[in-house]
Every structure is written in structure tokens, then in C-alpha cells.
Amino acid sequence: MTYAGDDDGTVDPGEVVWTWVPYEEDHSQGKDRPVLVIGREGPWLIALQLTSQDHDRDAAQERRAGRLWVDIGTGPWDGRGxxxxxxxxxxxxxxxxxxxxxxxxxxxxxxxxxxxxxxxAHRRG
Known part of the structure; x- marks a missing residue:
């Protein structure tokens, strides 16, 4: 995981891109959404899903469900800001x-x- 973000047309760690992401509970379904690329593994990009839903309000519930979120602010990936x-x-x-x-x-x-x-998060297991 080494930052390499720049706007050169090649997808690199540190960039937000749009792609199809499978649902966690059913990989045969999913949706097109923004993701943050954090690294590479062989030919694959490793990414994290983004959401505009505010999970700060239900952080305890999200943790109990095994979901951990970090705020990253606003950016051009969300047309509504x-x-x-x-x-x-x-x-x-x-x-x-x-x-x-x-x-x-x-x-x-x-x-x-x-x-x-x-x-x-991954040290905690």
C-alpha cells in the first residue's frame, strides 16, 4: 500500500474510481459505486468501498455488525458534494x-x- 495518486489515466493507489462492487451477502449482485484504491496484488487492484451514508450516527451498531468506517470528506467522486x-x-x-x-x-x-x-482493522482480525 504505497500512495501513487495522480491524474494520469492509470489507476493507482490513492485514487477514487468507479466500478461494480458485489454485495457482501450475495456476490452475484452488487452495484456501481466509488471505491478507493489502496494497493495492488498481482494483476488486481485492492480497494475499499465508499458511501455517502453517515455511519457516525450508528457507529456502535456498525461495529457490532463488523463494519468499520473512516470519514474521508468530500470530493469530485460525489456529484452532490x-x-x-x-x-x-x-x-x-x-x-x-x-x-x-x-x-x-x-x-x-x-x-x-x-x-x-x-x-x-486487519490486525484485530
């Missing part, structure tokens, strides 16, 4: 050819905070 959160304890493998479009480059300090939260 809503603040976003990224789920740090569900890694998603994405075929780079499945990326529909680039949404934005996340500021490096925000990316580093997310990666720190990902590492902490």
Missing part, C-alpha cells in the same frame, strides 16, 4: 479493466489515515 466514508475492514479485489472511470485523487494525508485504519 456529500461527505463520504470508506469501509476499512472489507478489501475488494478489482480487475483494472472493470474500472469505469476515475473520480479523483485523494490527498496523501487522507490516504495515509485510511491505510493506518485498514492495518489496525
Amino acid at each position: 456529500r461527505p463520504s466514508e470508506v469501509r476499512v475492514n472489507r478489501l475488494i479485489r478489482i480487475d483494472p479493466r472493470a474500472v469505469r472511470r476515475e473520480g479523483a485523487v485523494l490527498p496523501r494525508p487522507t490516504y495515509e489515515a485510511v491505510v493506518t485504519a485498514v492495518r489496525a
